[in-house]
Amino acid sequence: MSDKKINFPILDICTLSETRDEDFLVSRFGAYLERHKNLHHAHRHSFYHLVFFTQGAGFHTVDFSNFDVKPYQIYFMIPGQVHSWSFEGPIDGYVVNFSEEFFQSFLLKAEYLANFSFFNNIAQDSVINLSFPLNQKVKGFFEEILEQAQQKQPFAHDMIKSLLIQMFIAIDQQTITEKPKNIPQFNYTLLKNFQKLIEKHHTTLKLPMEYAELLYITPNHLNALCKEHLGMQAGEVIRNRIVLEAKRLLVNKNTSISEIAYYLNFADNSYFSKFFKKHVGASPEEFRKKI
Template sequence: MRIPVLNIRQFHQEKHLNEVYVNDLSQHLELNRDLIDKPHSHDFYLCVLFLAGYGVHEIDFKTYPISPGSIFFLKPGQTHFWNFETRPEGFIFFHSQSFYELYFLGHGLSFFPFYCSLQNPPLLKAPPEIINSLAKKFEETALEFTGNGMLREMKILNLINGIYIELTRCYTSHTDLDKSFSPGYSALLTRLEALIEKHFREEKLPQFYANRLNITTKHLNRVVKTTINKTTSELISERVVLEAKRMMVHSPVDLSEVAYALEFSDYAYFSKFFKAKTGSTPSAFQRLYR
């Protein structure tokens, strides 16, 4: 089984707004049950607010609790799956990168900390005092999506941008903004993650990425350490391990094929690498997860 990659057009038949989708969460889950009842990923950005309900949300093999006030953010390509204990309520919206960035030319989606880096947590627990105001903003966006007013797309876009601004303020309320939002460092981290995403199979050493960014390996490590408190090698290894896990769980290939696809010299080397990074052999992880 290969994990499905869902597209916005699979969720609705709206002729004039095919790059954005907004809905009441309960209705969304009911209408799209067949699409989302198993692990999947998307080719769009997603934001969901829970106003009621409990359960867990698995994102790229990490499990996060769902409770009232939970807000999740997903970037394209991330694998996720819901498991609800009680009926959830709230709102959900998602959109393509172009839907947002064609209008807001001054900044991209990576400007927001929850989309800036996959290293940043995909979960925000909103404080009780702002949940009602957030819910009203999400509800207004959903109502605009189902209406037919003039300049509807522009209004939806501005509402989503306003939500992102409020969520950024909440997300960074206990963060050293001078460190986390250094424009130069944030831009380099974004470029580094894009390069790793493109080359992690064949290039596993920091020197390659430093050369592509036209900086020294020492400076690249300084950027990564300052922004997310990791090394460049750790970032590369984590992406390789994540891909290995995705293949082992969601693809019909044997473990030697996983090693080959990730360009390890042989399975023994891959197994040693995987165990050093996760504490488990590939076969043990595969058995446990399945």
């Protein structure tokens, strides 16, 4: 990962929590909105963020993809993603925020959460409409989590973690049932590792051959895997992640285009602008104005 730094506004949990708990927050969503009315603007978090709607309409945006708000819809966000919302009429449900460290002492697998399909950094996979009876089961999980948080009994945080994991598994099992993966396990593991490497190195490694070397496979093998199972070549997967990071950084108007180009390791501002316009259809300045 590049050691270049960009300073942009990121919300942390203690900014949003009345209890100043730096690792966890749970609230009914209507009350959360009342306390934080300015959160409709595009922003990014330093924590995991999930919202389960039980009432409401309008839309919300995750990493620049728009989704209609519906009752019994849940969305999941990982640290670094950008989102905003615009609601119509009464809105309610539940919100849970937790830090990257929240589960570390509880789970032996440091990257356990990355196994869930909705924590894969792809906006389209992170918004799920829950059908009956799962939506009622998930609602029950949130009620239990609220109760545990309010009572503050011994082991309350461990109980909350247990309830969250049970909920994640129940939702992911529905997602897997609805979207069967006809892909051999070895190929699936390779693609997951490729995506993890892109997350780690997209500011410094731009070529498929560099990732293929880290995966101990040939560039042709990597391209064939991506084309068969993702519908695009490896180079496009890498470029899409670079474009997404550029869009996220453009949300902060205090960061200059040249600073973003430098952070993403482009040779100069002009080359970055040409790259961005080619893949987005608008210059960085035009895209920023639209936001």
